[in-house]
Amino acid sequence: MTKILLAEDEKELSRAVQAVLEAKGYEIKAVYNGKDAVEAAQEEVFDLMILDIMMPVMDGIEALKEIREGGNYTPALFLTAKAEIEDRVAGLEAGADDYLVKPFSMAELVARIQSMTRRSREYDRQELVYGEVVLDLKEQELHNKSSVRLAKKESALMAMFMKNPGKALTTEEIFARIWDGEEGDMEIVWVYVSYLRNKLKAIQADITIDGEREGSFVLCPSSGQ
Amino acid sequence: MNSIYGSYREKLELILNDLTEKIEDLNKAVKDARGEGIYEHLTARVKSEESMREKCRRKGLSEDERSALEEIHDAIGIRIVCSFIDDIYEIVSLIKGFENIEIVEEKDYVRNVKPNGYRSYHMVIAIRTDFADCMGRNPGKYYAEIQLRTIAMDSWASLEHRLKYKKDVKNQQLIVAELKKCADELASCDLSMQTIRDLINEDNDNT
Numbered sequence: 001m002t003k004i005l006l007a008e009d010e011k012e013l014s015r016a017v018q019a020v021l022e023a024k025g026y027e028i029k030a031v032y033n034g035k036d037a038v039e040a041a042q043e044e045v046f047d048l049m050i051l052d053i054m055m056p057v058m059d060g061i062e063a064l065k066e067i068r069e070g071g072n073y074t075p076a077l078f079l080t081a082k083a084e085i086e087d088r089v090a091g092l093e094a095g096a097d098d099y100l101v102k103p104f105s106m107a108e109l110v111a112r113i114q115s116m117t118r119r120s121r122e123y124d125r126q127e128l129v130y131g132e133v134v135l136d137l138k139e140q141e142l143h144n145k146s147s148v149r150l151a152k153k154e155s156a157l158m159a160m161f162m163k164n165p166g167k168a169l170t171t172e173e174i175f176a177r178i179w180d181g182e183e184g185d186m187e188i189v190w191v192y193v194s195y196l197r198n199k200l201k202a203i204q205a206d207i208t209i210d211g212e213r214e215g216s217f218v219l220c221p222s223s224g225q
Numbered sequence: 226m227n228s229i230y231g232s233y234r235e236k237l238e239l240i241l242n243d244l245t246e247k248i249e250d251l252n253k254a255v256k257d258a259r260g261e262g263i264y265e266h267l268t269a270r271v272k273s274e275e276s277m278r279e280k281c282r283r284k285g286l287s288e289d290e291r292s293a294l295e296e297i298h299d300a301i302g303i304r305i306v307c308s309f310i311d312d313i314y315e316i317v318s319l320i321k322g323f324e325n326i327e328i329v330e331e332k333d334y335v336r337n338v339k340p341n342g343y344r345s346y347h348m349v350i351a352i353r354t355d356f357a358d359c360m361g362r363n364p365g366k367y368y369a370e371i372q373l374r375t376i377a378m379d380s381w382a383s384l385e386h387r388l389k390y391k392k393d394v395k396n397q398q399l400i401v402a403e404l405k406k407c408a409d410e411l412a413s414c415d416l417s418m419q420t421i422r423d424l425i426n427e428d429n430d431n432t
Contacts, residue, residue, distance in 0.1 A: 141409065146338035148413040149406060194420045202416055204336065 002117050003027045005049040007037035007063065008079065009056055017050070020106045021113070034058030041067045041074070047117055049076040050109075053091060061094045068095035075116045079104070128162040131207040131221060133200065135162055144203040153178055154199075157192050161209060161219035168216040186214075193217055229277050230300065231290040233359055237271045240352055240367050241301050245269045248305065251319055263312055263319075265376055269303045290359040294367065298329065298349045301369035306379045310335065310419045313346050313373045320371065325353040329368065335378075341401060342408025343382060345374040377411040 004021060008014040009032045018028045029044065031037050035058045037051060049067070051060035058066075064076055078091040078099040091099050098112055128135045134143040140155040141147050150158065157178050160169065171189045179188065190213045197209050200222075211217035228234045248267060255263040272280075277300065278288050286292035293300055307313050313335060321328060330349040338344055348371050358365030374382070385404055 139406075145336075146412075147405075147409045148416065149410040150413060151417075191420070191424065194424060195417050198416045198420045198423075199413065202336070202412070 001025070001027050002047045003029070003045065004113070005037060005040055005044075005046045005051075005074075006030045007032070007034065007040075007050065007055065007060065008052040009033060009054075010052070017106070017109065020110065024110055026113070032056075034060055034063030037063045038066050041072055042070065046074050048113060049074055050113075051076060051078055051096075053078055053080045053082070053087065061090055064091075064094045064096060077112060077116065128159055130162045130165050130219065131205065133162075133203070133205045133207055135159060142199060142203060142205075144200075144205045146203050148199050148203060150199070154192060154195055158196055161196075161217070165207075165219045168211075168218050170216045171214055174217070190214065229274055229281070229288055229290070229293045230271075231359070233290060233294060234271075236354070236356065236365075237301055237367070240354065240369070241269050241271055241303075244301070244303060244352065244369060247323060248303065248316075248320070251316075263316055264305045264307045267303060267305050272300050272302060294359045298368035299370035301367065302372070303369065304372045304374070304379075307373060307375050309422055310375055310415050313375065316373055317346060317348065320348070320350070327351045327353075335374075338408075338412075340405075341385075342405035342412075343385075344378045344408065344412060345372050345382065347372050375415050377415045381408050381411050 002025075004026050006014060006017060006021075006028050008017065008030070011032070014030050014032065018030055021028055029040055029046070031040050032055070034051075034055045037049070037055075037060075038058070040046075041049065049064075051064055053060040055063075060078060064078075067074075067076075073095075075097045076095060078088075078096045079102055080087055080091065080099055081102045088099055097116060100109060100112060126136060126138050128137065132144055135141070135155070135158050136143065137155065137159060140150045140152065142150055142158065157174065160174065160177060171186055174189050175186045178192075193209055193211065200208055206222055207219060208222035209217050210220055230237060245267065252262045252264060252267075255261075277293050277297070280297060281288045281292045284292075284297070286296055305316060307316065317331075320326070327350065328348060329351050330347075332347040334343055334345050334347065350369050350371065352367050352369060354365040354367055356365055357363040358367060360366075385408075388400075388404070
C-alpha cells in the first residue's frame with residue numbers, strides 16, 4: 001500500500017484531500033505544520049510527501065530542506081498558493097519533485113501522485129532482461145544457466161547496458177555515469193567491461209559486450225548464437 | 226574383517242602414487258618453463274574402507290571387490306586445487322595426454338553448476354596396468370576419479386561440508402539459498418581474478 005505524508009494547515013482542505021486519496025486506496029498521515037512533517041518523515045516510512053508551502057511553525061520549504069538534509073529522498077509534491085515563478089523554483093530547489101498551484105482540481109492531484117509513484121516504482125524495478133539473461137538488481141545477481149553475484153558497480157554497469165541494448169556507450173559516458181564524480185583512471189571501465197564479459201561467458205549467456213579498450217561498448221547478442 | 230579391496234589394496238596405493246607422481250612431474254615441468262606451477266596443491270587418497278562400504282550400501286551393491294573396483298570408480302581419488310579457473314581446463318587437457326589412460330566420464334560442474342552452487346570439474350579415468358585386475362583382465366584396468374577446482378571453489382565445498390545443518394529444519398531452504406549465494410559470490414571473485422590475470426598478461430605481451 002502506498003503511504004503518503006500530507007502536511008497542510010488548512011484543516012478543511014486537508015480533510016478533503018485525505019478523503020479523496022483514501023478513496024483511491026492510499027494510506028494518509030495528516031500533519032498540520034512543517035515541524036510535525038519533519039518529525040513524521042523521521043519516524044515513519046512514506047512513499048510520497050505532499051507539503052503545503054505556507055504553514056505555521058515551519059513552512060514547507062524549510063521542512064523539506066530539513067528532511068532532505070537527513071538523507072530522505074522520498075518524492076515530494078508542493079502545494080502552493082502563490083503562482084510566482086520564484087516560489088516554484090525555491091520549492092524545486094529545496095528538493096521537491098513537483099508542485100501544484102492552489103486552487104487545484106482533485107483529479108489533477110491524483111494524476112500527479114499516480115505519475116510520481118509510478119516513476120519511483122520504475123526506478124526500483126527489480127529485474128532487467130536481455131536475451132536470456134536476467135539481471136536481478138536487488139540481489140545484484142546475473143542469471144542464465146547458472147548465476148553469479150556482482151559487485152555494486154558491476155551491477156550498475158550491467159544495468160546501464162541492459163537499459164540501452166544495441167547502443168554504443170563511450171568509455172567517457174560510462175565513467176561519468178557509473179563512477180559519478182569519482183577521481184581516477186578511466187581504464188577502470190575496461191576492467192569492469194572485461195569482468196562482465198567473463199561473467200556473461202561463465203553463465204553461458206547468449207549476449208556479450210562488444211568493443212575495444214578506451215572505445216565504445218555495445219551490449220548485443222553473442223556471435224555464434 | 227577383510228579389506229573390501231581384497232588383495233588389490235596395495236595395488237591401489239601403487240597406482241595412486243604413480244598417478245600422483247605423473248601429475249607432480251607435470252607441475253614441475255610447467256614450473257620450470259613458466260616460473261609458476263599449474264596448480265596450488267593436490268591431495269590423493271585411496272577411499273577408506275568405511276566410506277567405500279557405506280557407498281556400496283547406499284548404492285545397494287554387495288560389499289566386495291567387484292563393487293569397490295569395477296562398479297564404483299572413486300576408490301582412487303585425486304583432488305587438484307588450482308589458482309585460476311582457466312588452469313582447471315589446462316590441466317584437464319594435459320591429463321588427457323597421459324599415456325595408458327582413457328577418459329571414462331567427464332562432468333563439468335564449473336560451467337554446469339549444481340543447483341546448490343557446487344562448482345568443480347570431475348573426471349573418471351581408466352588406467353591400464355601391467356598387472357591383473359579383479360575382473361581377471363591383464364593388462365588390468367583400474368578407475369580413478371580426478372576432481373579439479375579453484376581455491377575458492379574448494380573453500381566453499383569444504384566449508385559447506387562442515388555445516389551439518391539438519392535436512393529437515395524449516396529454515397533449511399533459507400540456509401541452502403544463502404549458501405548458494407556464497408558460492409555465486411566466490412565464483413564472481415574467481416572470474417574477476419581470472420580477468421585481472423588476463424589483463425596483466427595482455428599488458429605484459431604488449432610491452
